[in-house]
Amino acid sequence: MTDKTQNAMWGGRFADGPDAIMEAINASISFDQRLYAQDIAGSRAHAAMLAAQGIISDKDAEAIREGLLTVLSEIETGNFAFSTALEDIHMNVEARLKEIIGEPAGRLHTARSRNDQVATDFRLWVRDRCDEAVGKLSALCMALVGQAEAGADWVMPGFTHLQTAQPVTWGHHMLAYVEMFSRDIGRFTDARKRMNECPLGAAALAGTSFPIDRHATAAALGFDRPAANSLDAVSDRDFALEFLAAASICAMHLSRFAEELVIWSSAQFRFVALSDRFSTGSSIMPQKKNPDAAELIRAKVGRIMGANVGLMMVMKGLPLTYSKDMQEDKEQVFDAADNLMLALAAMDGMVRDMSANRTNLEAAASSGFSTATDLADWLVRALGLPFRDAHHVTGSLVAMAEKKGCDLPELSLAEMQSAHPGITDEVYSVLGVHNSVASRQSFGGTAPDQVRARIVEWKSRLA
Numbered sequence: 001m002t003d004k005t006q007n008a009m010w011g012g013r014f015a016d017g018p019d020a021i022m023e024a025i026n027a028s029i030s031f032d033q034r035l036y037a038q039d040i041a042g043s044r045a046h047a048a049m050l051a052a053q054g055i056i057s058d059k060d061a062e063a064i065r066e067g068l069l070t071v072l073s074e075i076e077t078g079n080f081a082f083s084t085a086l087e088d089i090h091m092n093v094e095a096r097l098k099e100i101i102g103e104p105a106g107r108l109h110t111a112r113s114r115n116d117q118v119a120t121d122f123r124l125w126v127r128d129r130c131d132e133a134v135g136k137l138s139a140l141c142m143a144l145v146g147q148a149e150a151g152a153d154w155v156m157p158g159f160t161h162l163q164t165a166q167p168v169t170w171g172h173h174m175l176a177y178v179e180m181f182s183r184d185i186g187r188f189t190d191a192r193k194r195m196n197e198c199p200l201g202a203a204a205l206a207g208t209s210f211p212i213d214r215h216a217t218a219a220a221l222g223f224d225r226p227a228a229n230s231l232d233a234v235s236d237r238d239f240a241l242e243f244l245a246a247a248s249i250c251a252m253h254l255s256r257f258a259e260e261l262v263i264w265s266s267a268q269f270r271f272v273a274l275s276d277r278f279s280t281g282s283s284i285m286p287q288k289k290n291p292d293a294a295e296l297i298r299a300k301v302g303r304i305m306g307a308n309v310g311l312m313m314v315m316k317g318l319p320l321t322y323s324k325d326m327q328e329d330k331e332q333v334f335d336a337a338d339n340l341m342l343a344l345a346a347m348d349g350m351v352r353d354m355s356a357n358r359t360n361l362e363a364a365a366s367s368g369f370s371t372a373t374d375l376a377d378w379l380v381r382a383l384g385l386p387f388r389d390a391h392h393v394t395g396s397l398v399a400m401a402e403k404k405g406c407d408l409p410e411l412s413l414a415e416m417q418s419a420h421p422g423i424t425d426e427v428y429s430v431l432g433v434h435n436s437v438a439s440r441q442s443f444g445g446t447a448p449d450q451v452r453a454r455i456v457e458w459k460s461r462l463a
């Protein structure tokens with residue numbers, strides 16, 4: 001295959017070889033070499049099936065099998081010379097197979113096309129990344145459950161508008177992310193289920209006149225069944241889009257948590273200390289310890305969502321079936337997957353290493369009149385006030401405390417009664433952040449008992 005004037009794979013009708021620029025725009029080997037293991041697995045399943053169906057001889061199938069194993073080990077040991085002239089991974093592997101085993105290599109492509117081949121390879125690759133994402137998300141969830149368990153009853157401010165709203169527990173906040181990441185696990189699992197149909201045997205687009213057994217190749221490659229429509233099988237890339245959509249949502253969740261870690265680790269908050277292992281220093285300011293990993297995780301959603309939009313734009317408007325546009329599917333998915341896996345691993349490491357400062361969390365929770373809602377609720381419960389009136393009375397007490405520069409529990413009973421004469425000293429039992437969180441016993445609420453019950457459930461679900 002060194003003859004420049006003709007491509008050995010498809011050059012029969014060509015008198016001239018490709019221009020260098022044509023070769024540069026056409027070749028995908030620089031990136032699709034990542035599909036080598038999937039490509040060889042697909043070829044092995046195809047060759048075994050061809051022999052079982054009597055389409056090629058057992059002898060040829062055996063030679064192909066052996067030869068493909070040699071190619072695999074050459075690639076894995078770095079002893080394979082990838083060639084741009086051979087365009088892509090499919091032709092690189094087949095051309096090398098021919099050098100190793102000779103004539104039988106030419107029989108491998110019977111009843112097959114690069115169109116069903118690439119669709120199969122890519123599905124196998126994306127399927128593996130779904131499994132990898134699920135594994136990494138599960139590990140991250142376990143790390144978060146560990147944090148939740150350590151601080152199930154630690155009190156911290158709960159925020160709306162990034163303003164202190166009501167006290168919540170550290171454990172509850174950690175478990176909020178476990179909920180999000182476990183839905184991400186669900187999305188990758190669903191996408192995997194839907195993509196697990198085998199395109200191989202759809203051939204170029206119409207199926208084949210050879211008596212192939214698509215159920216056998218599908219089973220050999222771990223697919224649930226062969227894809228039922230050959231046109232769809234070679235032209236669908238929605239499996240990759242589903243992966244990118246799930247990855248984008250997951251990256252968005254990571255980004256929100258990363259943002260919280262950036263805020264929480266700042267000198268103004270000091271809610272958490274990140275470990276040295278997951279921080280960086282400044283080259284000019286010796287005192288600095290920067291949350292760079294969190295910041296980079298926060299940014300990753302940009303390129304991952306970008307890949308999602310990018311592939312959507314590649315696919316929209318493509319007539320059935322295959323068009324070379326679809327070669328542009330891979331780099332974006334590779335980049336998105338690489339960065340998602342890295343972000344998940346970095347978040348997992350940060351969460352395992354970080355230590356929350358219980359004292360600072362509690363001090364912050366106690367500021368900002370965070371138990372005002374508890375006071376209003378008490379006025380409703382104990383005095384039978386309508387909630388709107390209770391809200392108003394509480395508001396006047398907040399104004400009074402603000403003026404005095406103290407917190408609600410520090411107001412005297414007489415001061416309380418100046419806002420509403422019915423108030424008794426029982427009111428002090430609901431003020432204070434520990435009372436507040438302990439009272440939030442509604443299902444899914446922040447009370448430590450609720451948090452501990454959820455931790456037990458998560459531990460058995462994630463085990």
Ligand code: ARG
Binds near residue numbers: 088
């Ligand atoms: N390298 C191509 C891709 O990634 C393989 C399929 C080529 N098929 C074709 N008919 N030219 O899409």
